[in-house]
Amino acid sequence: MAPFSGPAGLWGPSCQTSALLAAREVNESGGLLGRELELTFIDAGRDPEIVTDETLDLVEGGAEAVIGMHISAVRQALVRALRGRVPYVYTPVYEGGEKAPGVFMVGETPALQLRPSIAWLVGRHGARRWYLMGNDYVWPRVSHRAARRYVAADGGEVVGESYVPFGCEDYDACLDCIRKAHPDAILVSMVGSDCVTFNRAFADAGLDRHILRLSAASEENTLLGIGAENAANFFFAAGYLSGLQTDDNLAFLDRYHGAFGREAPVPNTIGQSCYEGVRFYAELGRRAQALDIETLGRASQDLSYVGARGRSHMMARHLHTDIYLAQADGLDFRVVQHFPA
Incomplete structure (x- = not known):
């Protein structure tokens, strides 16, 4: 789920390319529990009711997980509608406090x-x-x-x-x-x-x-x-900027531009959260060796893995990662302070 319309539509293209890259990497490394990931995209920039109805149609049609980059109003509607039927990975920065069963938070609080x-x-x-x-x-x-x-x-x-x-x-x-x-x-x-x-x-x-x-x-x-x-x-x-001069980010950028070219949507923290969401779901499934919500929930505690942000770890179904404070310098961001997780 990514916004392709509305104010958040600015982020849609980078969300899509980032998620596709993650799915490609998961599949190239053997898939998830012996099966390939297949992504279906829907526009999460619309009214929460419309987005929820379309998501439920996909779940009833066989979708096994929801990975969403969208505003919190859509998340709240989805949590009420899904009621823990499938795992739901919410990727962007948000206000904190989400505790619904089967929901895993990748973004900053x-x-x-x-x-x-x-x-x-x-x-x-x-x-x-x-x-x-x-x-x-x-x-x-x-x-x-x-x-x-x-x-x-x-x-x-x-x-x-x-x-x-x-x-x-x-x-x-x-x-x-x-x-x-x-x-x-x-x-x-x-x-x-x-x-x-x-x-x-x-x-x-x-x-x-x-x-x-x-x-x-x-x-x-x-x-x-x-x-x-x-x-x-x-x-x-x-937790992420495209200009981070870390080995993990430089390797991610090489893979990203290698897959989509130098004219691809600019990597950024919102789009890259979709990469983290897909990667996290795959890492969690591999650790749990199952995809049901109860087993995934137990396996999520203290899960640690390395992505474009570097090493992240999960506590209480929230992913913790380093935070960077940056200042605009022309059309780039310059990191002025690093807050380790």
Whole structure:
């Protein structure tokens, strides 16, 4: 499941190529329990009800697992509909707290991603006054509740908060609120093209010169959309960046470009999460030597494997990995701090 429409559609092509690469590698190494993986893609950028209905049709038609990169509203609808019928691997950054049976989380959570990044920006840049900006749905709202705790723990305060619907085209009221609040930093929790349009508007208003921005769901494609001229003081925290100079990532990039060419969608943390999702499912199945939810759940605890991010390990059905805080430098991200898992 990957978004090929809507604000998150920006990430769809890289999600697809990353998942295909993972499936190819699994199959070339003997498949999963003696069988080849076969991927069917559906557009997860649509209304949660439509996505859920189509997913259930595929499960009833024989699909044995769901691997999803989509917003949390779709995840919540799917969890209710699937009710543990098949394993469900959810790949992107999310707000934390998912405990439904048969659901395995590959992405970053606020505790891993935001807590150390906020502390670093407070300590290094004196960013004590924070404004919270997000799309109006579960991931930003729940993540921002956590961010409030982290800011307070570091001696700072949240001075304002705004939410906008998907596809918002007019940010003037939000920007006016930000000006009046005089924050040192703003946490931007927005999806895909909405993150692009907001950050362009933010820079056009001249706020980028003296207010730091921290994003938990940007990546290289989003930065290309924002533009170098609009990315001053823009920070991004994630478990993966395409520019990581690690042996594991360099090997991944060689395989990725070898499979799809140099003109392939730019590798990024959101797309690459689909690679991790497929790889994780295969590693989990091999360890469990079964594909039923109960056996997979038992086998997931303390599972460790090496992917493009490096070594990751699972605790309580959440994958833990190193986090990197990067700053926009032109149209690239430059890592400024590494937070080991």
